[in-house]
Structure formats: C-alpha cells, structure tokens
Amino acid sequence: MNLLKDRRIPQLATNPRSRISEEFDRIRLNIEFASYEISTKTILVTSPGYNEGKSTVIANMALNLAVSGKSVLLIDIDVKDPSVHKIFRVKNTVGLTNVLSGQKNVEDVINQTDNARLKIITTGPVPYDLDALLQSRKMDELLSRSSREYDYVLLDSPPVLEGETAKIVAGRCDGAIMVLRVKRTEDEVALEAKKILEMTNTKLFGIIMNARRRSFFSRKE
Secondary structure (H helix, E strand, C coil): CCCCCCCCCCCCCCCCCCHHHHHHHHHHHHHHHHHHHCCCCEEEEECCCCCCCHHHHHHHHHHHHHHCCCCEEEEECCCCCCCHHHHCCCCCCCCHHHHHCCCCCHHHHEEECCCCCEEEECCCCCCCCHHHHHCCHHHHHHHHHHHHHCCEEEEECCCCCCCCHHHHHHCCCCEEEEEEECCCCCHHHHHHHHHHHHHCCCCEEEEEEECCCCCEEEECC
C-alpha cells in the first residue's frame, strides 16, 4: 500500500473502487474481527519513527470505517508534529490539549468532516506539561466517554521511539496498530518499538506494511 506520496498533502482514498480503498477494506475487516473477539473501541496507531505514513494510514482507516457505517472519532495526539488537521483541512487553534487543561469542553473542539459519521479532534497548542496532561484523569474520561459515544476511537500517536506520548497513551487504549514503511523501517527498530509497546501492556492488534505493492496487515495473536 503506497500511500506516502507527499507528506505535506497526504492522500485520502475517496474512491471506493480504488486499489487503496480495497486495501483499507481488508484492514477494516480485520479490525471488526478483532472487535468480535474482544471489546475493541479505542485503537492507537503509531510507528517506530517518523515518515512511515502512520497519519495517512489512520486517516484512511477512519474514513473507511465511517463509509462502512461506523461512527468514528479520530483524535490527533501527536502534539509536537500534528498532521490530522492538514489532512482534513481544518484549523488547529484549539483541540485536545485545551480539553485536557480544562480550558474547553469536548464539544467545543470536535470538528465535523465531509462524512457525517467521522469527527476529529486536533491536537491544539503545545503545552509545557504534555506528559502530565496525557496521564491525567481528564484523558481517561475523554477515552471512556468517547468509547461510549462512538463505534471506534482512533488515536494518531507520535512514533514509539520519539518521546513519551505513545508509551503513556497506548496502555490506556484497547490496543494498537503499528505502521512500518517498506525499505525504510529497520528490523531492529521495529522490534524495539514492539518491545516497548509490550512493556506498557499494550495489545498489538497488527502491523501495516506501508509502500509495498500489496498492503500487508498482519494480525498479532
């Protein structure tokens, strides 16, 4: 699945008959199957490092789920390098950090997309105490409330090996999906990222191989 053509303007698969849409159909079916096995509402999507296509992947996952009839909330938690607002072309003046700091209510920061079933929360401004906010009761309340109100809550996380965000939030989610980029992600780096997620007691649902001739979603047992 070769999605990373231009990181500045990521590609959304809006044609349901396109090859990329078909690849995400398969990913969606894997996610839905996992939901039948165990309750799966909150999913963190990450990667070992930057420039592996995770934000493009999660945006397409969210859109595909919404097109299939599911209600989806996509939250950008990559506060220092946000992408979701660029992909969906919305402002990022207020967002997640404003909710966690008590400045805004959740309703105040939700953005509606062109698909009525898909809503997004952007990162908001960079706070000085980001790690503390992500570990706060308000973050837990946001995930709990969102999982009741939406079929799926997807979180676009920074890379596992870049900062503490993925380590803090992954264990608060039902599970995670890791995106690797073919011919870019080194095996040792991928294994290290996987090891870190396991140390946070995160259930790794699968791995998406980006930029290969055919997408590869490997479900982890």
